[in-house]
Amino acid sequence: xxxxxxxxxxxxxxxxxxxxxxxxxxxxxxxxxxxxxxxxxxxxxxxxxxxxxxxxxxxxxxxxxxxxxxxxxxxxxxxxxxxxxxxxxxxxxxxxxxxxxxxxxxxxxxxxxxxxxxxxxxxxxxxxxxxxxxxxxxxxxxxxxxxxxxxxxxxxxxxxxxxxxxxxxxxxxxxxxxxxxxxxxxxxxxxxxxxxxxxxxxxxxxxxxxxxxxxxxxxxxxxxxxxxxxxxxxxxxxxxxxxxxxxxxxxxxxxxxxxxxxxxxxxxxxxxxxxxxxxxxxxxxxxxxxxxxxxxxxxxxxxxxxxxxxxxxxxxxxxxxxxxxxxxxxxxxxxxxxxxxxxxxxxxxxxxxxxxxxxxxxxxxxxxxxxxxxxxxxxxxxxxxxxxxxxxxxxxxxxxxxxxxxxxxxxxxxxxxxxxxxxxxxxxxxxxxxxxxxxxxxxxxxxxxxxxxxxxxxx
Amino acid sequence: xxxxxxxxxxxxxxxxxxxxxxxxxxxxxxxxxxxxxxxxxxxxxxxxxxxxxxxxxxxxxxxxxxxxxxxxxxxxxxxxxxxxxxxxxxxxxxxxxxxxxxxxxxxxxxxxxxxxxxxxxxxxxxxxxxxxxxxxxxxxxxxxxxxxxxxxxxxxxxxxxxxxxxxxxxxxxxxxxxxxxxxxxxxxxxxxxxxxxxxxxxxxxxxxxxxxxxxxxxxxxxxxxxxxxxxxxxxxxxxxxxxxxxxxxxxxxxxxxxxxxxxxxxxxxxxxxxxxxxxxxxxxxxxxxxxxxxxxxxxxxxxxxxxxxxxxxxxxxxxxxxxxxxxxxxxxxxxxxxxxxxxxxxxxxx
Numbered sequence: 001x002x003x004x005x006x007x008x009x010x011x012x013x014x015x016x017x018x019x020x021x022x023x024x025x026x027x028x029x030x031x032x033x034x035x036x037x038x039x040x041x042x043x044x045x046x047x048x049x050x051x052x053x054x055x056x057x058x059x060x061x062x063x064x065x066x067x068x069x070x071x072x073x074x075x076x077x078x079x080x081x082x083x084x085x086x087x088x089x090x091x092x093x094x095x096x097x098x099x100x101x102x103x104x105x106x107x108x109x110x111x112x113x114x115x116x117x118x119x120x121x122x123x124x125x126x127x128x129x130x131x132x133x134x135x136x137x138x139x140x141x142x143x144x145x146x147x148x149x150x151x152x153x154x155x156x157x158x159x160x161x162x163x164x165x166x167x168x169x170x171x172x173x174x175x176x177x178x179x180x181x182x183x184x185x186x187x188x189x190x191x192x193x194x195x196x197x198x199x200x201x202x203x204x205x206x207x208x209x210x211x212x213x214x215x216x217x218x219x220x221x222x223x224x225x226x227x228x229x230x231x232x233x234x235x236x237x238x239x240x241x242x243x244x245x246x247x248x249x250x251x252x253x254x255x256x257x258x259x260x261x262x263x264x265x266x267x268x269x270x271x272x273x274x275x276x277x278x279x280x281x282x283x284x285x286x287x288x289x290x291x292x293x294x295x296x297x298x299x300x301x302x303x304x305x306x307x308x309x310x311x312x313x314x315x316x317x318x319x320x321x322x323x324x325x326x327x328x329x330x331x332x333x334x335x336x337x338x339x340x341x342x343x344x345x346x347x348x349x350x351x352x353x354x355x356x357x358x359x360x361x362x363x364x365x366x367x368x369x370x371x372x373x374x375x376x377x378x379x380x381x382x383x384x385x386x387x388x389x390x391x392x393x394x395x396x397x398x399x400x401x402x403x404x405x406x407x408x409x410x411x412x413x414x415x416x417x418x419x420x421x422x423x424x425x426x427x428x429x430x431x432x433x434x435x436x437x438x439x440x441x442x443x444x445x446x447x448x449x450x451x452x453x454x455x456x457x458x459x
Numbered sequence: 460x461x462x463x464x465x466x467x468x469x470x471x472x473x474x475x476x477x478x479x480x481x482x483x484x485x486x487x488x489x490x491x492x493x494x495x496x497x498x499x500x501x502x503x504x505x506x507x508x509x510x511x512x513x514x515x516x517x518x519x520x521x522x523x524x525x526x527x528x529x530x531x532x533x534x535x536x537x538x539x540x541x542x543x544x545x546x547x548x549x550x551x552x553x554x555x556x557x558x559x560x561x562x563x564x565x566x567x568x569x570x571x572x573x574x575x576x577x578x579x580x581x582x583x584x585x586x587x588x589x590x591x592x593x594x595x596x597x598x599x600x601x602x603x604x605x606x607x608x609x610x611x612x613x614x615x616x617x618x619x620x621x622x623x624x625x626x627x628x629x630x631x632x633x634x635x636x637x638x639x640x641x642x643x644x645x646x647x648x649x650x651x652x653x654x655x656x657x658x659x660x661x662x663x664x665x666x667x668x669x670x671x672x673x674x675x676x677x678x679x680x681x682x683x684x685x686x687x688x689x690x691x692x693x694x695x696x697x698x699x700x701x702x703x704x705x706x707x708x709x710x711x712x713x714x715x716x717x718x719x720x721x722x723x724x725x726x727x728x729x730x731x732x733x734x735x736x737x738x739x740x741x742x743x744x745x746x747x748x749x750x751x752x753x754x755x756x757x758x759x760x761x762x763x764x765x766x767x768x769x770x771x772x773x774x775x776x777x778x779x780x781x782x783x784x785x786x787x788x789x790x791x792x793x794x795x796x797x798x799x800x801x802x803x804x805x806x807x808x809x
Binding site for chain 2: 199200201203204205206207208209210212276277278318321322323324325326
């Protein structure tokens with residue numbers, strides 16, 4: 001058993017299987033001053049060091065969420081930077097990208113700086129997505145350069161898409177010059193009209209106004225064309241339809257600089273849930289039909305979709321007790337995303353086309369599943385957000401000496417049931433309450449600090 | 460049946476029961492004293508977030524004729540934006556001590572949500588958005604049975620009955636309830652509308668045919684159900700104009716002449732003369748609009764009675780097809796049972 005030399009290790013993560021983009025190996029991970037210093041078969045931790053038991057667990061780069069609504073500033077009753085990042089840490093995340101649709105919106109350097117300053121003590125790293133247009137009103141370009149100077153790498157008016165093609169085209173051109181990525185909430189407001197759920201079989205039966213799949217797809221198609229015109233890097237948020245997935249696949253086959261994400265609720269739930277009229281199932285883009293869900297699951301398997309993002313969207317309980325038409329859209333997701341991926345994609349990919357999982361042993365399939373999910377939830381989104389080591393960040397990179405210790409330790413076999421009251425988020429609007437899942441976060445380490453230990457937030 | 464949220468809450472036997480009880484109450488309504496003591500001591504609250512004088516008056520008349528106390532609330536949907544949540548509003552009303560809550564709301568699904576929040580109160584859907592309006596559909600079923608099978612107790616008259624529903628089916632809660640109820644009783648339902656006024660998907664709807672040519676289906680139609688076309692739908696967004704709609708789908712005198720001699724015409728009201736039906740057609744005997752209105756009170760009495768009165772029914776016998784458990788004698792007012800109703804005036808949303 002090798003002795004650890006030099007300064008006493010602050011922390012040893014012991015007994016786990018280390019998984020990152022480079023592969024799998026059994027190793028204890030030693031972290032000193034927030035940095036991984038060594039990986040060894042078995043480390044005898046010197047007295048005074050913190051030992052995190054990872055027996056039976058995976059030790060992986062921390063998850064990165066491309067799409068978190070922290071609601072702070074503006075709706076602190078629904079969520080704060082503190083409560084939202086606690087939820088993120090409990091979900092295995094070490095970094096989140098905060099969406100700019102706060103009140104006031106994050107459309108200027110002072111607004112962005114205020115969030116970054118207050119997030120400096122948050123449980124996980126908070127990156128900010130800046131608004132594309134002033135006030136997210138879709139008309140005038142926000143000062144993207146001054147926000148980019150603060151480290152903003154993603155720009156979006158999320159909550160709505162930039163409706164004007166001409167405005168979006170100028171934003172893309174300007175953004176290309178800055179080297180940033182433009183991210184779009186793809187829904188054409190005109191086609192959406194007063195729709196509150198997916199337009200289809202269920203909206204027709206329930207008498208609720210629908211948002212057609214085409215409302216998303218026309219903007220996906222439009223923005224792919226505009227990205228080709230301008231050469232900007234485009235990231236498509238929360239894709240939810242089979243048509244969108246096909247459009248992105250075709251664009252990628254042409255070599256377009258486009259990435260895409262989908263959410264756990266879009267690969268798990270269908271519009272049939274809305275038959276309860278419970279606004280907890282109201283979200284934009286809406287829950288779609290079975291064929292759309294299947295297409296998203298396939299898109300996650302075949303590489304068309306690059307990331308699983310939560311679109312964590314907390315809302316106060318009373319706001320979700322309004323009539324379905326009036327209730328705000330959105331669901332919380334940070335604390336359930338990893339387990340939903342492990343539980344649902346295991347089933348969805350078992351036989352799915354393009355899954356590449358046929359003919360393997362159960363152990364090989366499990367490893368393949370986990371590697372793919374971690375790619376979708378850690379290193380790929382880290383690159384999209386510019387939070388990976390190649391962009392000077394500390395997330396998603398290989399677990400090797402010198403790496404910043406942003407890690408999650410997860411027990412893939414642990415089974416648990418989602419309990420709304422047990423969520424750390426200030427809001428309980430999860431559509432998954434009561435659902436049995438497998439895969440639980442045991443520890444989350446952010447810059448060497450165990451912010452979650454044995455499933456409990458440490459602060 | 461704990462609540463009446465939609466027609467799906469009623470199986471075929473329960474539908475027959477409602478119709479039979481309603482028929483008995485029609486008879487009660489023709490007496491000099493149309494009041495029965497069946498729900499004495501019970502309280503019915505009518506909570507209308509969307510104004511509707513006709514439906515509210517119909518429900519409140521029904522409750523009063525059953526000797527229930529009536530609490531009447533009306534609130535514009537805007538009141539919800541004044542700070543109180545829908546759930547708080549409803550729970551406040553329930554805590555006043557009510558047995559049934561009759562609710563109308565402009566948003567689909569509100570009665571379903573409300574039923575989840577209430578512990579012991581029966582909820583009756585008096586129309587929610589474009590979702591359901593079950594008592595209106597029950598009125599239509601009763602009206603059809605009265606003319607197709609006078610005095611009948613079963614539902615044999617619905618088997619194979621050709622019903623054509625015409626108009627703004629997309630936005631109609633009446634149509635959704637009608638289709639469900641008619642199909643359950645064996646009627647063959649045809650939907651006729653411009654494509655823009657049909658629901659985006661009709662997958663799974665128990666209808667025989669969907670068409671855009673009213674003239675083609677009228678000669679084989681037994682019952683025409685006309686739906687109201689709201690003015691804003693005819694302003695160029697769904698159909699180019701009400702004039703063009705009336706040209707294609709209005710029941711003109713010429714179209715009415717295509718109907719078989721014993722066919723009848725229903726309309727849930729209020730009727731816009733000259734749009735969905737020509738003025739001269741509206742006054743033909745085949746048009747049963749007034750009978751629908753008068754049946755409204757009896758149907759709503761039956762619904763309230765079956766939801767609330769089961770514990771102290773005058774007869775314990777089955778109310779199934781052919782039964783006479785709902786005989787008017789059993790429901791008649793006893794001597795000296797002076798009906799006492801308390802009315803709390805509306806909470807106005809002024």
